[in-house]
Amino acid sequence: MSVEVDYDCIVIGAGVQGSFTAYQLAKKNKKTVLLEQFVLPHSRGSSHGQTRIIRKAYEQDFYTHMMEECYELWAQLEREAGVKLYRQTGLLVMGPEYSQSYQLFKNTLQRNKVPTVILNRDNFRQHIPHVNLAEGDGALVDITAGVLYADRALKTVQGQFQKLGGVIRDTEKVTDITPGPVVTVSTSAGVYRAKSVVITAGPWANRLLAHTGLQLPLEVVKINVCYWKEKVPGSYDVKQRFPCFLQTEGEEAKEHIYGLPSNEYPGLVKICYHMGSETDPDQRDKQTDRSDIDILQRFIARSFPGLLPEPAVVESCMYTLTPDRHFVLDCHPDYSNIVFGAGFSGHGFKFGPIIGKLLCELSLGEVSSYDLSPFRIRRFQTKTKSAL
Ligand SMILES: Cc1cc2nc3c(=O)[nH]c(=O)nc-3n(C[C@H](O)[C@H](O)[C@H](O)COP(=O)(O)OP(=O)(O)OC[C@H]3O[C@@H](n4cnc5c(N)ncnc54)[C@H](O)[C@@H]3O)c2cc1C
Numbered sequence: 184m185s186v187e188v189d190y191d192c193i194v195i196g197a198g199v200q201g202s203f204t205a206y207q208l209a210k211k212n213k214k215t216v217l218l219e220q221f222v223l224p225h226s227r228g229s230s231h232g233q234t235r236i237i238r239k240a241y242e243q244d245f246y247t248h249m250m251e252e253c254y255e256l257w258a259q260l261e262r263e264a265g266v267k268l269y270r271q272t273g274l275l276v277m278g279p280e281y282s283q284s285y286q287l288f289k290n291t292l293q294r295n296k297v298p299t300v301i302l303n304r305d306n307f308r309q310h311i312p313h314v315n316l317a318e319g320d321g322a323l324v325d326i327t328a329g330v331l332y333a334d335r336a337l338k339t340v341q342g343q344f345q346k347l348g349g350v351i352r353d354t355e356k357v358t359d360i361t362p363g364p365v366v367t368v369s370t371s372a373g374v375y376r377a378k379s380v381v382i383t384a385g386p387w388a389n390r391l392l393a394h395t396g397l398q399l400p401l402e403v404v405k406i407n408v409c410y411w412k413e414k415v416p417g418s419y420d421v422k423q424r425f426p427c428f429l430q431t432e433g434e435e436a437k438e439h440i441y442g443l444p445s446n447e448y449p450g451l452v453k454i455c456y457h458m459g460s461e462t463d464p465d466q467r468d469k470q471t472d473r474s475d476i477d478i479l480q481r482f483i484a485r486s487f488p489g490l491l492p493e494p495a496v497v498e499s500c501m502y503t504l505t506p507d508r509h510f511v512l513d514c515h516p517d518y519s520n521i522v523f524g525a526g527f528s529g530h531g532f533k534f535g536p537i538i539g540k541l542l543c544e545l546s547l548g549e550v551s552s553y554d555l556s557p558f559r560i561r562r563f564q565t566k567t568k569s570a571l
């Protein structure tokens with residue numbers, strides 16, 4: 184008896200990763216449906232908000248390499264859709280000069296010949312006014328970096344997917360997945376069958392994977408997205424060419440502190456701590472820990488004298504963290520036609536186009552364009568349990 188197949192592929196979750204995966208599949212003429220539990224657009228996951236950082240500055244070569252092609256793919260989408268999604272600002276990296284982290288950033292940029300300016304104490308103030316470089320910190324600028332217009336990017340890629348004949352069904356929560364040569368996906372509104380399924384459910388990844396007998400070592404944390412008011416309007420404005428920045432570690436903080444120039448809310452600068460407290464994605468607003476804001480206030484009082492050290496706006500977003508902070512891109516160990524992208528650990532937006540390409544390749548059983556070993560679930564070994 185043959186089982187009817189509705190689609191070549193079902194993609195679950197219309198955040199940045201699912202949307203780019205669906206788009207790549209449609210580009211390859213695959214009949215694809217993108218399922219989303221909420222009404223689109225929404226602000227309950229990880230991909231909402233106006234801005235994200237894009238950069239080549241990374242501690243590991245493999246991310247810098249992927250970003251080379253990824254910039255091309257972002258530009259291609261801009262051309263295809265006739266919209267502007269990227270604005271170059273540069274990324275200022277600051278950190279204790281002889282720390283491992285700062286040195287890794289510097290060496291990766293130099294090894295990969297990424298256009299970079301190394302600043303010293305004398306010229307720092309001239310290039311970066313209104314910022315105090317901490318004693319002992321080094322500073323450099325990744326010239327290629329900038330701001331991605333995130334909400335606009337999501338809308339654009341979803342629109343392009345639909346133009347290619349792709350189907351988006353929002354307000355359809357996936358409630359079950361039945362593996363097999365044809366995968367059956369049940370939702371709050373119906374049942375779909377496809378040759379393959381891609382799970383890109385962000386903070387809900389383990390809920391979905393549970394239907395396939397797999398659990399990943401993921402931790403979901405809530406991030407307080409803080410905006411800080413300029414004392415003199417314009418001091419840190421994108422139009423004044425103020426850069427994005429990343430403070431690797433320092434007096435105040437163990438984790439990175441990062442920021443983007445004033446852009447979406449005039450007079451307000453987005454500066455966040457790269458860590459938060461654990462949360463259930465369906466109960467995000469019940470997590471009210473603000474200890475990260477204390478850390479940010481101390482940092483801003485010391486390093487950003489032109490900002491009021493009291494957040495003017497606080498929004499929410501979630502990270503889905505893996506233990507090593509590297510992504511998960513893989514096939515299910517028991518069912519090669521179930522593919523997942525998860526654990527983007529607070530730095531996955533900029534990679535959207537390339538993640539989409541890689542998950543599309545995995546779901547079609549094609550050879551991957553990149554070495555996926557840093558992203559395979561094998562690396563978790565004992566921590567990954569397959570119940571089947
Ligand atoms: C504050 C903050 C700042 C960040 N800054 C940067 C940055 O500067 N640069 C950068 O590159 N990255 C950054 N990131 C990270 C980046 O935004 C994320 O890695 C990325 O958005 C993750 O996308 P996703 O598609 O995996 O998840 P999501 O956007 O959460 O998408 C998953 C989707 O799946 C849906 N879903 C879940 N369960 C179901 C179900 N059962 N049925 C149907 N649908 C379902 C959800 O509703 C959701 O829409 C930041 C993240 C945050 C929170």
Ligand SMILES: O=C(O)[C@@H]1CCCCN1
Nearest residue numbers: 236429439441457529530
């Ligand atoms: O992905 C990024 O570029 C930002 C800045 C650093 C911390 C994580 N998020």
